[in-house]
Amino acid sequence: MGNLLLKNGEVLLPNGSVQQLDIVIENNVIMALGHAPLNWQGEVIDCTGKLAIPGFINTHTHAAMTLFRSYADDMLLMDWLKKKIWPAEAKLTGEDVYWGSLLAIAEMLKSGTTAFADMYFFMDDVARAVAETGIRASLARGMAGVAPTGEQALLESESFYTQFNGAADGRISVMLGPHAPYTCPPAYLRKVVAMSEKLGAEVHIHLSETAGEVEDCLKEHGKTPIALMEEVGLLQRGVLAAHCVHVTPDDIQLMAARKVRVAHNPGSNMKLASGIAPVEDMLKAGLCVGLGTDGASSNNNLDMMEELRLAALLQKVNRYDPLVIPAGTAIAMATENGARCLGFEKTGKIEAGYRADITLINMNEPHWYPRHDCSSLLVYAAQGRDVDTVLVDGRILMKNRQLTTIDEERLAHEVQKRAMRLVKQ
Numbered sequence: 054m055g056n057l058l059l060k061n062g063e064v065l066l067p068n069g070s071v072q073q074l075d076i077v078i079e080n081n082v083i084m085a086l087g088h089a090p091l092n093w094q095g096e097v098i099d100c101t102g103k104l105a106i107p108g109f110i111n112t113h114t115h116a117a118m119t120l121f122r123s124y125a126d127d128m129l130l131m132d133w134l135k136k137k138i139w140p141a142e143a144k145l146t147g148e149d150v151y152w153g154s155l156l157a158i159a160e161m162l163k164s165g166t167t168a169f170a171d172m173y174f175f176m177d178d179v180a181r182a183v184a185e186t187g188i189r190a191s192l193a194r195g196m197a198g199v200a201p202t203g204e205q206a207l208l209e210s211e212s213f214y215t216q217f218n219g220a221a222d223g224r225i226s227v228m229l230g231p232h233a234p235y236t237c238p239p240a241y242l243r244k245v246v247a248m249s250e251k252l253g254a255e256v257h258i259h260l261s262e263t264a265g266e267v268e269d270c271l272k273e274h275g276k277t278p279i280a281l282m283e284e285v286g287l288l289q290r291g292v293l294a295a296h297c298v299h300v301t302p303d304d305i306q307l308m309a310a311r312k313v314r315v316a317h318n319p320g321s322n323m324k325l326a327s328g329i330a331p332v333e334d335m336l337k338a339g340l341c342v343g344l345g346t347d348g349a350s351s352n353n354n355l356d357m358m359e360e361l362r363l364a365a366l367l368q369k370v371n372r373y374d375p376l377v378i379p380a381g382t383a384i385a386m387a388t389e390n391g392a393r394c395l396g397f398e399k400t401g402k403i404e405a406g407y408r409a410d411i412t413l414i415n416m417n418e419p420h421w422y423p424r425h426d427c428s429s430l431l432v433y434a435a436q437g438r439d440v441d442t443v444l445v446d447g448r449i450l451m452k453n454r455q456l457t458t459i460d461e462e463r464l465a466h467e468v469q470k471r472a473m474r475l476v477k478q
């Protein structure tokens with residue numbers, strides 16, 4: 054990979070301050086921040102009027118569910134899954150998942166996301182889309198513990214892990230993805246734990262998303278979903294838990310002791326009326342909380358800029374307290390916490406020695422004036438469309454809003470055709 058100089062941009066630093074600095078990138082890595090070397094020999098991007106931020110990290114999505122965007126809305130989670138989504142998903146092919154994932158990646162890049170965590174199936178095809186487009190991802194084969202497909206999903210997970218963990222020059226990592234306690238009984242989860250021990254793989258799972266899920270779990274097992282996960286040995290394995298909306302103070306203590314990382318999805322939680330996650334309490338307990346969009350059919354977009362704003366606003370109105378989740382905290386959730394959630398080292402910050410996963414934002418728009426505070430502008434005023442240029446591992450994946458690795462026209466045609474076939478009765 055060549056050398057790249059981002060010149061004259063405003064740079065959002067890990068301490069939240071913004072300074073005009075040049076960013077020197079060599080061999081995928083941020084070598085230095087400051088002034089460009091006089092004898093610079095590589096490519097230069099003029100970043101005048103642009104804000105450089107660490108690329109957003111979407112900690113929970115089902116990328117190919119872009120194919121079901123606008124297909125089934127305004128429903129209860131269980132109705133939505135059972136009546137609409139699962140029947141349509143039963144018709145998916147690997148090619149569909151490839152194109153749906155490509156659509157998701159295009160949308161994520163165009164709104165400044167440089168890495169995402171995915172849980173779905175036909176994961177070889179998701180990995181192909183990730184490898185081809187240059188984005189970074191943590192991928193998990195979603196597993197529901199019902200016979201006989203549950204056993205098949207375990208086998209697929211193992212071979213997927215073996216084949217793809219560390220693939221695409223380290224841009225792909227793999228987790229195990231038991232879907233949720235309500236689709237995976239304890240005996241099945243114990244098999245997942247055993248596999249996780251054998252492979253050294255971490256786990257990505259939906260936990261305590263709705264009040265109904267927690268009630269059912271208490272009735273059936275006498276424990277909350279979090280406590281049940283502890284009992285089956287899952288929490289000890291290194292867990293990325295999506296949602297955690299209905300967690301108790303005891304749950305939070307247990308999660309802190311086990312260093313569970315949380316993917317908070319405010320847009321999805323609001324749209325499915327799941328509830329409001331106690332983000333402030335989880336952060337206070339020392340938990341690492343990242344931000345996610347969830348799938349595009351429960352959000353309905355994959356725009357982390359919007360999620361950033363929702364995360365801050367939702368907590369404030371819930372507590373009647375405008376002091377909770379200040380702008381800097383929301384940004385940290387979407388960047389450095391996200392990197393920890395996914396286990397990607399040296400990502401999530403613009404700092405010497407970190408990987409060059411960088412989003413450049415065009416501040417030359419009315420809503421970016423006046424510039425009292427760029428962090429505040431980013432969280433409360435910015436839009437996904439302000440993203441101008443995106444780098445992953447120092448490679449330019451979008452420049453002046455033109456994607457360099459995806460043919461958008463072909464993509465639109467393919468996904469439209471495929472989505473229509475999937476929902477035909």
Ligand SMILES: N[C@@H](CCSC[C@H]1O[C@@H](n2cnc3c(=O)[nH]cnc32)[C@H](O)[C@@H]1O)C(=O)O
Nearest residue numbers: 115138172173174195196197206232259348
């Ligand atoms: N049914 C799959 C495994 C699950 S993959 C991940 C699943 O999560 C589902 N999903 C998407 N969003 C949500 C959510 O918010 N809560 C629970 N499940 C979801 C999605 O429809 C998909 O079926 C199999 O064994 O082949």
Ligand SMILES: [Zn+2]
Nearest residue numbers: 259295347348
């Ligand atoms: Zn989900």
